[in-house]
Amino acid sequence: MIKELRVPPKKNIRLADYDPADTSDIKSAEDAREDFKKLNMKMIDLQELMYAEKKHGLLIILQAMDAGGKDGTIKHVMRGINPQSCQVRSFKAPTDLERSHDFLWRYHIAVPPKGMVGIFNRSHYEDVLVTRVHKWVTDKEARRRFKKINQFEQLLIDNGIAVVKFYLHISKEEQKKRLEERLQNKEKHWKFSKNDVKERLLWDQYMEAFEDVLNHCSTVDAPWYIIPSNHKWFRNLAVAKILVKTMEALDMKTPAPEEGLESVVIPD
Amino acid sequence: MIKELRVPPKKNIRLADYDPADTSDIKSAEDAREDFKKLNMKMIDLQELMYAEKKHGLLIILQAMDAGGKDGTIKHVMRGINPQSCQVRSFKAPTDLERSHDFLWRYHIAVPPKGMVGIFNRSHYEDVLVTRVHKWVTDKEARRRFKKINQFEQLLIDNGIAVVKFYLHISKEEQKKRLEERLQNKEKHWKFSKNDVKERLLWDQYMEAFEDVLNHCSTVDAPWYIIPSNHKWFRNLAVAKILVKTMEALDMKTPAPEEGLESVVIPD
Numbered sequence: 001m002i003k004e005l006r007v008p009p010k011k012n013i014r015l016a017d018y019d020p021a022d023t024s025d026i027k028s029a030e031d032a033r034e035d036f037k038k039l040n041m042k043m044i045d046l047q048e049l050m051y052a053e054k055k056h057g058l059l060i061i062l063q064a065m066d067a068g069g070k071d072g073t074i075k076h077v078m079r080g081i082n083p084q085s086c087q088v089r090s091f092k093a094p095t096d097l098e099r100s101h102d103f104l105w106r107y108h109i110a111v112p113p114k115g116m117v118g119i120f121n122r123s124h125y126e127d128v129l130v131t132r133v134h135k136w137v138t139d140k141e142a143r144r145r146f147k148k149i150n151q152f153e154q155l156l157i158d159n160g161i162a163v164v165k166f167y168l169h170i171s172k173e174e175q176k177k178r179l180e181e182r183l184q185n186k187e188k189h190w191k192f193s194k195n196d197v198k199e200r201l202l203w204d205q206y207m208e209a210f211e212d213v214l215n216h217c218s219t220v221d222a223p224w225y226i227i228p229s230n231h232k233w234f235r236n237l238a239v240a241k242i243l244v245k246t247m248e249a250l251d252m253k254t255p256a257p258e259e260g261l262e263s264v265v266i267p268d
Numbered sequence: 269m270i271k272e273l274r275v276p277p278k279k280n281i282r283l284a285d286y287d288p289a290d291t292s293d294i295k296s297a298e299d300a301r302e303d304f305k306k307l308n309m310k311m312i313d314l315q316e317l318m319y320a321e322k323k324h325g326l327l328i329i330l331q332a333m334d335a336g337g338k339d340g341t342i343k344h345v346m347r348g349i350n351p352q353s354c355q356v357r358s359f360k361a362p363t364d365l366e367r368s369h370d371f372l373w374r375y376h377i378a379v380p381p382k383g384m385v386g387i388f389n390r391s392h393y394e395d396v397l398v399t400r401v402h403k404w405v406t407d408k409e410a411r412r413r414f415k416k417i418n419q420f421e422q423l424l425i426d427n428g429i430a431v432v433k434f435y436l437h438i439s440k441e442e443q444k445k446r447l448e449e450r451l452q453n454k455e456k457h458w459k460f461s462k463n464d465v466k467e468r469l470l471w472d473q474y475m476e477a478f479e480d481v482l483n484h485c486s487t488v489d490a491p492w493y494i495i496p497s498n499h500k501w502f503r504n505l506a507v508a509k510i511l512v513k514t515m516e517a518l519d520m521k522t523p524a525p526e527e528g529l530e531s532v533v534i535p536d
Contacts, residue, residue, distance in 0.1 A: 052458060074352045083349055084342045084356040084389065121352065172536075179534045189525035190320060197534060257457035266447045266465060268440075 002242055005225045007218035015211050015226070020171040022228035029233035036233075039240040044080050046247040047117055049254065051085035054115035056250045057161040060243070061123045063213075064168035065206060066196040067178035069229050070121050073168065076236045077243070078119070087112055090121040103127045103145065104152050114160055124149055125165075125213055132212075133205045146216040153222040163222035164246050166239055167210060168229040172203050270510055273493045275486035283479050283494070288439040290496035297501035304501075307508040312348050314515040315385055317522065319353035322383035324518045325429040328511070329391045331481075332436035333474060334464040335446035337497050338389050341436065344504045345511070346387070355380055358389040371395045371413065372420050382428055392417055393433075393481055401473045414484040421490040431490035432514050434507055435478060436497040440471050 001024045007013055026032050050056055062070045074088060089110040098106040104124055112118025128145050131137045137145070153163050170178075179200070182192040199206075218224035225242055229235040269292045275281055294300050318324055330338045342356060357378040366374040372392055380386025396413050399405045405413070421431050438446075447468070450460040467474075486492035493510055497503040 071352065075350050078351050080347060081351055082343050083346050083351050083354040083387070084339065084358070086351040087355065088352040090352070119351070176534050176536065183529060183532060183534070187522070189529070190523040192525060192529060192532075194526060194529075194532060197532065200535065254455070255458040257460060258462060261451060261457070261460060261462075264451060264460075264462060264465065266444050266451070267468065268444065 001238065002225075002245060005227060005238060005242070007214045007224040007226060009219050009223075012215050013211070013226075015169070015207050015214075018169055018226050018228065020169045020174060020228050021230040023231055023234045024238075026234065026237070029231070032233050032237045036237050036240055039237070039244050040077075040080060042244050043077075043240060043247070044082070046244065046252070047081055047085055049252045050117065050247065050250070051082070051115045053252045053255050055160055056252060057112040057114045058117045058243075058247060059112055059156060059161055059163045060117065060119045061125065061163070061165040062119065062121055062168065063123065063125050063129070063166070063210075064229070065170060065175055065203070066193075066199055067175050067182070068168040068170050069232060069235055070168065072232060073166070073235060073239055074119055074121060076232075077239050081117070085115060086117045086119070088119045088121060091123060091126060104148065108152070111156055111161065124152070125217075128213055129206065129209050130199075132209045133202050142212070143216075146213070149217055150219060150222075153217075153219070157221045162246055162250060164242060165218075165222065165224045166242075167214065167224060167226050168235060169226050170229045172200075174230045175200065175203075269506065270493075270513060273495060273506060273510070275482045275492040275494060277487050277491075280483050281479070281494075283437070283475050283482075286437055286494050286496065288437045288442060288496050289498040291499055291502045292506075294502065294505070297499070300501050300505045304505050304508055307505070307512050308345075308348060310512050311345075311508060311515070312350070314512065314520070315349055315353055317520045318385065318515065318518070319350070319383045321520045321523055323428055324520060325380040325382045326385045326511075326515060327380055327424060327429055327431045328385065328387045329393065329431070329433040330387065330389055330436065331391065331393050331397070331434070331478075332497070333438060333443055333471070334461075334467055335443050335450070336436040336438050337500060337503055338436065340500060341434070341503060341507055342387055342389060344500075345507050349385070353383060354385045354387070356387045356389060359391060359394060372416065376420070379424055379429065392420070393485075396481055397474070397477050398467075400477045401470050410480070411484070414481070417485055418487060418490075421485075421487070425489045430514055430518060432510060433486075433490065433492045434510075435482065435492060435494050436503060437494050438497045440468075442498045443468065443471075 050058065062073060064070050078086065091106070094106060107120070107124040110120070128142045132142050157163055179192070179196060182188045214224050214226065227235050227238050318326065330341060332338050346354065359374070362374060375388070375392040378388070396410045400410050425431055447460070447464060450456045482492050482494065495503050495506050
């Protein structure tokens, strides 16, 4: 399953070839429940180990269309994680200070240090997505940024920070359903923004921009995954599976104790 | 129970009057389990509301002797909390940059913004505890700092950030037991630091310094609580109870939706 979702480097994929409603060979939410629970427990253990060892970190990047499930993924997949070793950063429109720096500056100061899991809820990829769709940057500048982004991520990787990137793939119909639910459900009312409707009108341009990102910035060390996300339970399962696999590959160990502990006696 | 644990402002308490093994009228961990679960679910809901409303934040300060249970409290009491709306900051020896600022600077930049729960694992109180016990600051300077700390916390409170402070109270014997466990248990081995043994020799001085902190810095708006912490299950229950009560008192509401949503139609 993981291999299929991973965007192969240097191979032009087309988003239209990926079914947002796919659930692999799993039939229902019920069938996924036990597996998800096990993966969640494993992830909690691995993250505890990461915090203890402090040789590796993990940067999780989440991108999606509005209502694509970024917040929900954090809430459900990270459930039970120790907040002491997990940090989430959301990125909105840049402040004046951020704007006066290069486009990667505000992301760089937000990356997780060794020992931590860091989640970017939106990321430096917005600087080649929303900005590109609205033509605030040229295609040429976007291409330049792809290169800089790859170099930036490599810098993190070379320092022991694993980088894993998820595009939560929903269909245009699914977005409509979710936005309507926000409109109708009084509990979710406050989440609705009229701006989401405006952005929806640019759906096709967004798909193109995402395709370009996936094709330029999925590298061997920092892969993009396209997560079929119409079904939230499948999305959660797939993301959890990939996170566990990514962390297992780091081959982490409990750190060695201080030397000479044999002779230590605790005084009364 | 909460009232008894709260340090009354302007009344000289003595730590010796507080039993670290107290469990109020609750007999066993088993008896606390259901209550704790309910409080945990309530806390998760309240924190979700805080994140939505974004009018209030919550700063939780944890202080204790080594092995007093700060990490364990975070892990257990915060279990299930959405990491997107929770940030934990640990403070070790200050860096050169931090040292070149006033003593509150590094804490101020780490406080939770509105909408967030922030936890200080150790805090500005170290600047009147470890520093005082080791005589890096004079008693006179410590008194001056108490005032500055109270003013700093009031600044946060006036901005809508609730401040709640926990001293996790363990007995000297309990600390010995826990340090020995770290020594003997291979899994916890790496947590042991020989320095903890040195600090333990200063137990009485620490108790005095804590007493002074509790007597000078427990205010009506930013109270200190003395949590009997020999029994971890009671510690967790008491902290959870106080957190829920503190958040409930903020009287938070789901934010109002944007205006004019009635006429919005989601296009195909």
